[in-house]
Structure formats: structure tokens, C-alpha cells
Amino acid sequence: MGSPACRSCSGRSGNVVLDLGNQPACDHFPGCHDPGPDPSYPLQMWLCSSCGLTQLVGEPTVAEEPLGTEPAALIAQAGDAVERLATAGWLAGRSGAAEFGSPHGGSWLGLLADRGVAPVADGGPADLVIDSFGMMHNADQSIALAQRVARVAAGGALLLQYHSLDTIIRLGQWNALRHGHFAYYSTSALVGMLEAKGFSPRVAWRFDLYGGTVLLAASREPSVGVTSDGSVNALLSDDARLGVRDPAAVSRLQADAEAHAHGLRDWLVAQRTAGRSVLGYGAASRAVALLCRARVDRGLLPAIVDSSPSKHGLRMPGTDVPIVSPARLAMHPPQSVLLFVPDLLTEVRRAFPEVEDSGGRWVDAEALRA
Numbered sequence: 001m002g003s004p005a006c007r008s009c010s011g012r013s014g015n016v017v018l019d020l021g022n023q024p025a026c027d028h029f030p031g032c033h034d035p036g037p038d039p040s041y042p043l044q045m046w047l048c049s050s051c052g053l054t055q056l057v058g059e060p061t062v063a064e065e066p067l068g069t070e071p072a073a074l075i076a077q078a079g080d081a082v083e084r085l086a087t088a089g090w091l092a093g094r095s096g097a098a099e100f101g102s103p104h105g106g107s108w109l110g111l112l113a114d115r116g117v118a119p120v121a122d123g124g125p126a127d128l129v130i131d132s133f134g135m136m137h138n139a140d141q142s143i144a145l146a147q148r149v150a151r152v153a154a155g156g157a158l159l160l161q162y163h164s165l166d167t168i169i170r171l172g173q174w175n176a177l178r179h180g181h182f183a184y185y186s187t188s189a190l191v192g193m194l195e196a197k198g199f200s201p202r203v204a205w206r207f208d209l210y211g212g213t214v215l216l217a218a219s220r221e222p223s224v225g226v227t228s229d230g231s232v233n234a235l236l237s238d239d240a241r242l243g244v245r246d247p248a249a250v251s252r253l254q255a256d257a258e259a260h261a262h263g264l265r266d267w268l269v270a271q272r273t274a275g276r277s278v279l280g281y282g283a284a285s286r287a288v289a290l291l292c293r294a295r296v297d298r299g300l301l302p303a304i305v306d307s308s309p310s311k312h313g314l315r316m317p318g319t320d321v322p323i324v325s326p327a328r329l330a331m332h333p334p335q336s337v338l339l340f341v342p343d344l345l346t347e348v349r350r351a352f353p354e355v356e357d358s359g360g361r362w363v364d365a366e367a368l369r370a
């Protein structure tokens with residue numbers, strides 16, 4: 001296989017920075033009685049030398065990501081983001097919004113309508129064009145961004161929200177890499193992509209979601225009635241310091257993958273040896289990659305609880321660990337619940353007090369690193 005063509009600039013020069021070998025499709029959950037083996041596909045991350053966009057190698061394995069349960073953390077963050085936009089004056093004088101949705105949920109349209117910015121009918125130009133975790137699902141990044149900028153009305157703004165590459169590198173979130181997520185944006189690469197479409201970044205806001213999420217506001221005209229501040233330059237400086245365009249810096253994710261898989265496996269073996277009961281929580285895509293990498297089966301982790309009823313009776317791809325309903329936590333609270341989605345911690349502690357009431361604890365699976 002030759003070098004891939006960049007999904008944004010079509011450049012062919014670049015480096016594979018993370019190679020997870022063959023992985024099952026992380027959103028195809030087989031039935032519990034399906035013995036497998038599950039079909040698997042190469043899973044690699046590539047960094048374009050020309051434009052700096054970090055991206056998935058290869059073609060889609062699945063057409064669409066199914067909508068899972070919308071996490072409360074995502075909904076709360078959307079409210080926080082709209083509040084910050086309003087405070088900074090980005091909603092003043094704007095009447096219409098268009099949104100490119102995400103299979104992750106978290107629509108902003110209702111929140112904006114509550115503040116007088118109404119949804120614009122299909123295809124029409126809008127004062128605010130929103131994309132919150134949507135564009136990464138597009139295989140052709142150049143076309144996807146062109147579609148978004150084309151909908152921005154004169155004097156309007158494009159608002160892009162993404163789980164930033166600097167977070168992925170700083171926190172060693174190697175398992176953010178998954179089939180169906182085609183781009184992993186650094187602010188540095190995204191600013192270049194926007195400039196190629198005639199847009200300039202104006203202001204950026206940071207949020208704690210996923211360990212570090214960025215909302216970037218961009219527009220065509222030099223003035224959109226809102227003054228730019230130093231926030232974008234601060235992120236670009238952070239990116240340069242961290243080396244988001246440097247293959248050596250980004251490929252540290254490979255060592256993170258090894259350390260994380262060993263850490264998880266060692267911890268589960270220690271629990272089993274000590275006779276301590278464990279359940280998982282959150283049948284998320286990042287859990288699929290982690291369990292596969294660590295070769296975890298039901299002998300080490302008897303089940304993963306998930307709040308989405310459509311997953312009950314199914315198992316995790318690439319292993320025999322079944323997905324069960326939250327009723328299991330109430331019936332038999334384990335001594336440890338391994339939480340695969342740390343953003344859910346506040347939500348699950350409140351929803352399942354029986355875990356801690358019976359002396360159990362929540363353990364962050366992201367933190368188990370050798």
C-alpha cells in the first residue's frame with residue numbers, strides 16, 4: 001500500500017504515528033452467543049507533513065455511527081459553551097443558526113433558540129454555523145469544511161468544537177483513535193484548514209470535556225463585531241511547544257498504548273488474585289480498543305454495564321465480555337467498578353449510590369498505566 005492522500009490537503013507525504021494493528025469495528029457489538037472471531041481492520045493514525053492534520057488511515061469500515069446514550073456531561077458542556085458565547089457577545093445581533101450534527105449528540109440548536117437565535121431551514125445561510133464533534137466523522141475533510149463555510153452568512157461565524165490533539169498527546173489518549181473518526185484536530189492544523197477556505201480564527205475557548213476540548217470561532221471578515229483576543233495564539237503556542245506537527249512527539253501515543261494495556265491487565269490480574277469483584281462501566285469505543293490491546297476476557301472482567309438498552313445482550317467486539325444492564329450494579333454491587341468514560345464519573349456516582357454505599361469504589365480505567 002502506498003502513502004495515503006491527506007483528507008484535507010491531498011498531500012502524500014507524512015508519517016504513521018500510531019499503529020494499533022488489526023482492530024474490530026468498535027461500534028459493531030456482536031450478540032453474546034456469537035462466538036466470533038469478529039472481522040477486524042487495520043487501525044492507524046497518520047500525520048500529514050504538509051498541513052499537519054492527524055488522521056485515520058484507510059476507508060470506513062462502517063457507514064454510520066449509531067447514536068448511543070447522550071452523556072449528561074456532553075449536554076452540560078453544550079450549555080456551558082452557549083453561555084460563554086453569549087457572555088462574549090457572539091450571539092448579539094444574530095438571528096439564525098445551522099448545525100452540522102454529531103452522532104455523539106449534544107445539539108446546541110435548542111439552547112440557541114432559547115436565546116433568540118432560531119434554527120435556519122435546510123441549506124440556508126446562517127449567522128452561526130455550529131459543528132460540535134461532527135466534522136471528524138467525514139472521510140473527506142476538505143469537502144466537509146467547504147460545506148460548513150458555505151453556510152456561513154455574510155458577517156457570520158463558524159463555530160467548531162473538537163477534542164484537541166494536544167489533549168490526546170498530553171493525556172496519552174491513544175484510544176481516541178477509532179474507525180469512523182477520520183480527523184484528530186490540533187488547533188494548529190485546523191487554523192490552517194480554515195485559512196485555506198478564507199476563514200480566520202478569532203477566539204478559542206477551552207473546556208474540560210474529554211480531558212480538554214476546544215471551541216474555535218472563525219469568520220471571513222477581519223471584523224465581525226467581536227474583538228479577537230489572545231486565546232487562539234495561546235493555543236497555537238501550546239501546540240508548538242508540544243510538537244503537534246512533529247511525528248516523534250505525536251508517536252509517543254504508541255508507548256502510551258503499551259503502558260495503558262499493561263497497566264489495565266496487571267490491575268485486573270491483581271484484583272482477581274486478591275479475590276476482589278470487578279465490573280466495567282461504559283461500553284464505549286475507547287473501551288473496545290483498550291480491552292483488545294490488553295487481551296481482557298470475561299475471566300478478568302465478567303461484564304461491562306452500559307445504560308443503553310440496545311447494547312444489553314451483546315458483547316464487546318474482539319472479546320467475550322458481555323454488556324449488561326445497570327440493574328446488575330444494584331443487585332450485586334462489585335468491590336470496584338472500572339469506569340471507561342471518566343467524564344461520566346459525577347453522573348454515575350449520583351445514579352448508582354449503591355456502589356459506594358456497599359463499600360465499593362469507582363476506578364478510572366484511563367489512569368491505570370504501567
Ligand SMILES: [Zn+2]
Pocket residue numbers: 006007008009010011048049050051052053
Ligand atoms: Zn494534509
